Amino acid sequence: MDEFGLIRSLTHGRQSRELLSKNGVVVGIGDDSAVTAPSPGQHTVMSCDTMVQDVHFKTITMNSADVGFKAMAAAVSDIAAMGAAPRHALVSISIPKRLPVTAVNELYEGLYACADAFGVAVIGGDTTSSPESLVISVTAVGEAEPGRALMRSAARPGDIVFVTGWPGCSAAGLDYLLGRAVASDPDETFAQPLETLVRAHRRPLPRVEAGRILLLSGRCHALNDVSDGVASEAWEIAEASACGIWLDEASLPVHPDMTAYAAETRRNPLDWLLFGGEDYELIGTMPRMYAEQVGGAVQATGLPFTVIGEVTDSFAGVRMRSSDGRTETLDKKGYNHFA
Ligand SMILES: Nc1ncnc2c1ncn2[C@@H]1O[C@H](COP(=O)(O)OP(=O)(O)O)[C@@H](O)[C@H]1O
């Protein structure tokens, strides 16, 4: 098959006409560019994210369908992290010649499963061969109300810091998958606590609904998604906002399944939470007086919302304090591509 046949077999008829027309798709896959109609009065929000074999996944950590799902989820997450609504995606993929077509097909099944779940129309992309590694890059396009996108630079002293979900589970899942070093199998099932952790690593869910609640509440100040660990993302907010962040160790949400796996492997679960990454949860700030109401609206969707610290003007950077009064400056370290 040539790439034209491949593209058609991967994309043709995968999404409903309703989804495409709801997202204002005028020209979709098949021409030189896609054409979309903007929603009246909305601003456009754009981001792209790449996954590279042996950097973001290995055959022992992810199935093909997981790679497609997670590539879409990571791109959509950056739209969610602005409080915006995702609408369109463009997918660039470079495929090793030795990769079976069935694996590429599974990857697209995962990719479209995520796109459909978040109402994202896949409107184009690019396909090439690659000598060795699989590379997939997804450009996500969304919309937000003018002037209301939630930026890293908007934290204010006195704000509380919150996080959604259970960060750290993805890194704990990765730790388990790398440690056992066997090829992944889509039919394999995991017993708890591993099921929670492996799922968090392979199938992260972008927090689109929470992002919209936070933007539309009009109360949220800064927002960021957790791709590189809670400490690293808190540092990004602190630096962009020119302020300091206190994290309260005792309030960090440690999932009981992560606690169980950490106990089994004699590890500190906070290392995964603070420095792990790829959770795609949201971390942000807002005035304390609104946290209960807005946090309650997020929790009503079934997603945990936890106050984990506060913003201060008394230092720069990120520090953690424990209930016994100890304090420490947290390293900025997340995943460093050039370490
Ligand atoms: N190669 C590049 N060229 C231009 N802009 C880039 C490039 N790589 C990253 N950026 C921009 O740098 C900023 C930070 O990127 P990144 O750390 O990847 O953010 P995130 O963790 O949210 O994905 C973003 O605004 C992103 O668009």
Ligand SMILES: Cc1ncc(C[n+]2csc(CCOP(=O)(O)OP(=O)(O)O)c2C)c(N)n1
């Ligand atoms: C095989 C393997 N090794 C290590 C990791 C961990 N890892 C790779 S990239 C990354 C950080 C997130 O990726 P990045 O490209 O930095 O995303 P961005 O910050 O742009 O959202 C992490 C934690 C992994 N997922 N798989």
Ligand SMILES: [Mg+2]
């Ligand atoms: Mg990025």
Ligand SMILES: [Mg+2]
């Ligand atoms: Mg981000």
Ligand SMILES: [Mg+2]
């Ligand atoms: Mg990064």
